[in-house]
Amino acid sequence: MLNNLSLKKKILAGGLLPLFAIGLVNVLGLINFNGVVESYQWVSNANKVIEMGNNIEKSALNMQTGERGYLLTGNNEFLEPYTNGAQSYKQTFKKLKPLIIIKESLEALSAAEEILDGWKRDVAEPFIEKRKNMDNTPDSLKIISDMVLTEKGKGYFDKYRQMMTVFETSEKNLLQARIRDANNVVSMTNNIIIFGTATVLVLAFFISLFFVKMITNPILKIKEAALKIGRGDLDVAIDIESRDEVGEMAKAFTAMIERLNKMSTIAHQIGEGNFNVTVEKYSDKDVLGNAFKDMLKNLNNIAGVAHQIGQGNLNVTFAKRSQNDLLGIALENMLANINAIMFELKHSVLSLNSAASEILATTTQVSASASQTSSAVAQTSSSIEQIKQTAKSSSAKAVQTSESTSKAMEIAKSGTQGLVENMQGLAQIKEKMDLIASNIILLSQQSQQIGEITSTVEDIANQSNMLAVNASIEAVKAGEQGKGFSVVAIELKNLSEQSKQGAKQVQKILADIQKVTGTLVMVAEQGAKAVESGVKQAQNAKTSMDQLNATVQSAANAGKQIAASYEQELAGMDQISGAMSSVKEATMQNLSSIKQVEESAHDLNALSQKLKEVMERYTIARNIKQ
Amino acid sequence: MNNVRNTLRQRAIKAAKKLENTEIIDGIELIYFRIESETYAIEAGVVSEVHKYKEPTPVPFTPAYIQGVFHMRGNFVSLVNLKIFLGIPEQNEKVATLCILFLSDENMEFGVAVDEVIEQKRVSKKEIQTLTAGFDLPRADLILGVMENGVIVLDGKKLLADPTMIVHK
Incomplete structure (x- = not known):
């Protein structure tokens, strides 16, 4: 099947097939590279969640700090961090919740929120209300310090911190896992690029070699045949099955050999004295054919003259064709003498x-x-x-x-x-x-x-x-x-x-x-x-x-x-x-x-x-x- | 001699056989006779007897079909030429007239000259087919019909009652 392709197509096949293989490897690398990018996005996502968790914790701490400050000072300025912290806590929590995909951390976060809400309800808000109705007398301060010293809030916050720690550790584990995945993808991509390229290069080499052989082999055969013909050996057979230009060239060669064989047979027959042979003229520019024809014509002419003399007709006109026409001159002389x-x-x-x-x-x-x-x-x-x-x-x-x-x-x-x-x-x-x-x-x-x-x-x-x-x-x-x-x-x-x-x-x-x-x-x-x-x-x-x-x-x-x-x-x-x-x-x-x-x-x-x-x-x- | 005995024996055997049911119901007894090459038939009832032919005495001033009269047991009986009477065309070959057929009923009696009396036979009336119109005999009314074998059956009663037979008027 491949033999039927033209030379141009064979060369194109020899070049394009390796290129195609390389392109294939590139596409595979690209696909893998996209995988790498995606896995790193996942890593950054996990980082973001951890950061937000930190922010939430910070807001909670701000709230606690603000509450304590207000309790101690009674100054409304100190209430500001409390209210701000609550606000930012709520906002961040809303943003964070949809980003979490691990059930454990979500549960921990929800528990933390509930604990914080419990603190706000049971500790912060009643304390803040009580403080609003008091002044900065030492008695009141004494009451407040007692309130604070009840350590009611500390219990809540301990629990809260515990929950947040659970949350952070689970999220950090997730981050670790994702980083591992990303690293795996990267190493796989590397492998594909390195080994794929190597394989393709080897393959490309063999394909090219195959097509080059396919093109050069018949040419070498023809060359051998041409050399043989050049040495005069016409017993040459060109065994090429391809149908491309080289195949056609081989056919032309075969035809040429046939022609030479035919001409040599004719020459042989003439040498044996048989002038009754027909020489085919293959074209107007067929030099060999024309020369053979001329030669035959002249030989036949001389034979005819000799035949007529043999028959007794001495009244034949015959002229030598040149000074080198030895046969002609001899015949002329013979005729005159007889x-x-x-x-x-x-x-x-x-x-x-x-x-x-x-x-x-x-x-x-x-x-x-x-x-x-x-x-x-x-x-x-x-x-x-x-x-x-x-x-x-x-x-x-x-x-x-x-x-x-x-x-x-x-x-x-x-x-x-x-x-x-x-x-x-x-x-x-x-x-x-x-x-x-x-x-x-x-x-x-x-x-x-x-x-x-x-x-x-x-x-x-x-x-x-x-x-x-x-x-x-x-x-x-x-x-x-x-x-x-x-x-x-x-x-x-x-x-x-x-x-x-x-x-x-x-x-x-x-x-x-x-x-x-x-x-x-x-x-x-x-x-x-x-x-x-x-x-x-x-x-x-x-x-x-x-x-x-x-x-x-x-x-x-x-x-x-x-x-x-x-x-x-x-x-x-x-x-x-x-x-x-x-x-x-x-x-x-x-x-x-x-x-x-x-x-x-x-x-x-x-x-x-x-x-x-x-x-x-x-x-x-x-x-x-x- | 042997031959004759054989014939007689066969005849005896034939006669000894019981008559088969040859009785033809609704039949008519016919006398067959021949004038020249034609065969005719007439009802046996009107035929009184058959006689050998003898030349009649010609009578002057009578129609051509009355050949003459002759004496017959004390009566003068006229002899009718049926060929002329029925207008049958004359044929070239003359055959000897051999017999006279006497026809009679209570009113009339005359003889008819025929060439040969063939036989008497009983036939079924169905066999006699009446003539269709266009038959070229001049006195076709005197013909009862024709049988399949070509025999012409004459109507004897009409023949006897025919007014042209009475000559003396």
């Missing part, structure tokens, strides 16, 4: 090439005419052979034909025999067909008769139906007695219905039979006709057969004559074939020798052509002239 050599070579190859071409053309012509002669001879020879073969096969065919004709004659004879038998069979079929036809006609007539009978049946059925209806009408008319009769009528009706159905079915069957017989009659007639035409065709076939016999006979004779003439022709053909063979041999020998010459010329030409092709691959710079 161009000069190639130029000369090309000219010589061209003249060689044309000479070889001429030789080849001449030999080709000679060879062509020789092979024409040879092929003509071969053709003639093969034609003669063909004629011979044809004559042979013709002769064989003539023999075959002669044989076939004699076979044909035999077949024709057996065919005639078969036809005669066929004609006899047909005549029998015709007789049977006639019989069938007459029978069918008879069948048809009989079925007609059955039809008539069934219509009669239907008629009867209709009538009985009618009868049934009439019967049922009568049954209805008869009423209750006719019910049984009505059942009979219904049965009769059903019966007539059934016979009607039966008749209908018979009629249907008959209609089917008639249809079939009709077609049968027709089929029989057609059959008879077909048989008749068959007989006729058989007769025609027989006459044709006889004619065929005659023709085959004459063909057999002609075939025999042809075979004989072919035999003679074959003998003549054999003689011509022998003569042609010797001519063919001679031309063959001639042709083979010419072929050899032509092959040599061909080889020569091919060689020169190849040379020319090789030369053509090189495009020589135009500005080279001999």
